[in-house]
Amino acid sequence: MTATGTDLRRGPFREGDRVQLTDPKGRLHTITLTPGKQFHTHRGHITHDELIGAPDGSTVTNTAGVEYLALRPLLADYVMSMPRGAAVVYPKDAGQIVTMGDVFPGAVVVEAGVGSGALSMSLLRAVGDTGTVHSFERREDFAAIAKANARAFFGTDHPAWTVTVGDLVEELPAAVEPGTVDRVVLDMLAPWECLDVVAEALVPGGLLICYVATATQLSKVAEAMREHGGYTEPSAWESLVRGWHLEGLAVRPQHRMHGHTGFLITTRRLAPDTAPPLRKRRPSKGAYGEDAASSGDAADTGPVEHLGPVTVPDEDWTPEALGERVASEKKVRRLRRSMGLLEEAGHDA
Numbered sequence: 001m002t003a004t005g006t007d008l009r010r011g012p013f014r015e016g017d018r019v020q021l022t023d024p025k026g027r028l029h030t031i032t033l034t035p036g037k038q039f040h041t042h043r044g045h046i047t048h049d050e051l052i053g054a055p056d057g058s059t060v061t062n063t064a065g066v067e068y069l070a071l072r073p074l075l076a077d078y079v080m081s082m083p084r085g086a087a088v089v090y091p092k093d094a095g096q097i098v099t100m101g102d103v104f105p106g107a108v109v110v111e112a113g114v115g116s117g118a119l120s121m122s123l124l125r126a127v128g129d130t131g132t133v134h135s136f137e138r139r140e141d142f143a144a145i146a147k148a149n150a151r152a153f154f155g156t157d158h159p160a161w162t163v164t165v166g167d168l169v170e171e172l173p174a175a176v177e178p179g180t181v182d183r184v185v186l187d188m189l190a191p192w193e194c195l196d197v198v199a200e201a202l203v204p205g206g207l208l209i210c211y212v213a214t215a216t217q218l219s220k221v222a223e224a225m226r227e228h229g230g231y232t233e234p235s236a237w238e239s240l241v242r243g244w245h246l247e248g249l250a251v252r253p254q255h256r257m258h259g260h261t262g263f264l265i266t267t268r269r270l271a272p273d274t275a276p277p278l279r280k281r282r283p284s285k286g287a288y289g290e291d292a293a294s295s296g297d298a299a300d301t302g303p304v305e306h307l308g309p310v311t312v313p314d315e316d317w318t319p320e321a322l323g324e325r326v327a328s329e330k331k332v333r334r335l336r337r338s339m340g341l342l343e344e345a346g347h348d349a
Helices: 075-081 091-100 118-127 140-154 168-175 191-201 215-228 289-293 329-338
Strands: 018-022 028-032 038-040 045-047 058-061 067-071 108-112 132-137 161-165 181-186 202-212 235-237 241-247 250-258 263-268
Touching: 028 075, 075 091, 075 118, 075 140, 091 118, 091 202, 091 263, 108 118, 108 168, 108 191, 118 132, 118 140, 132 140, 132 168, 140 161, 140 329, 161 168, 168 191, 181 191, 191 202, 191 215, 202 215, 215 263
Parallel strands: 108 132, 108 181, 132 161, 181 202
Antiparallel strands: 018 028, 018 067, 038 045, 058 067, 202 263, 235 263, 241 250
C-alpha cells in the first residue's frame, strides 16, 4: 500500500473499507465494513461479512430479497456524506478550483479555511505525493474533524499535508519561504485581509483563487486585489450544475439542481517591482460612487482609490451577517465524540 492509500481503492472489499450501497430506488447508504456487523433497513438486513472479500461493483441481496449494488464511494460521494463540522466545498466547486487554479502534481499549495476537509482532499489528490499542501484553520475542532475525514478516505495521514491551527496572516510567514508557493486557495470570510502575506509567499506568476459566498465579498476582494498593485486583473465566475432525467424518450432536466454555492475569483502574482498594466476599459459611470465619477478618467487608469461600493467595516463581516449556517458548539462536540476525537483535544493538529 502506498502512503496515500492508493491501493486501498483497488481490489476486493476489505475490513474497514467504506462501501456505498444503492437500492433499487437509487437511495444511497454508506457503511464501514466491520466483521460481524449488520446493515439494517425497515426491509431486512445485510451482513458485512457478505461484502468483505467481494469485488468492487458487486451486488448483494438482503434478507427480504432486496438487491443492493455495492461500490467504493468516489471522492465526490465521500465528501457529501462524511461527518462535517463546517459546510463543505461542493465537488463542482472543488473541481473548478483544482482545474482553474491549475493545481499540478508537485505543486506547493497553501489553503486557508480547512472546514471539514473536502477541498483539502481534492488538493491532495492533485499535488500527489511529491507536492505539498499547507492548510491553515483557525478552529482546532474543525482541523481535527478535517484530518479524521482525510485519514478515513486515504487510509492513513497523507504525507503531503500539513495542518496548522492559527490565523493565516500570522502563521504563513513562518511556514513557508517567501516566493516559494505556487498556488493559494482562500475559503474564508475576508480574504482581502490576507493579500499582503499571500503576495509575499507566491512565486512570480503564482495563482491566488478565492472562494466566497456572497456578491458583497466578491466585490470587496476584487477591488482589494486591484488596489494592492501586485496582482493581475481579477477574473470571477460561478458554476451552476443541472442534472438530467434519463428514461427512454423522457429525457429532460431534473427538477432540482445545484444552484449557487459560491463565487470563485482568480488573480496572478506579478513580478516584484512590476506595476499592473493600465486598465483600458472604463468602468461604468458611477461604479465607484459619485466621487470617482467626478474625478475624470481616474477610474480607468489602473488601481483606484475606492474599494468599490462595499464599505462595510471589517468587524461586521461575520458568518451570520452573510447568511451562513454556523454549527453550534454542541453539535461540533457531539460530532467529535462520535468520531473518537475528543481525547485528541489539546494535541497538535
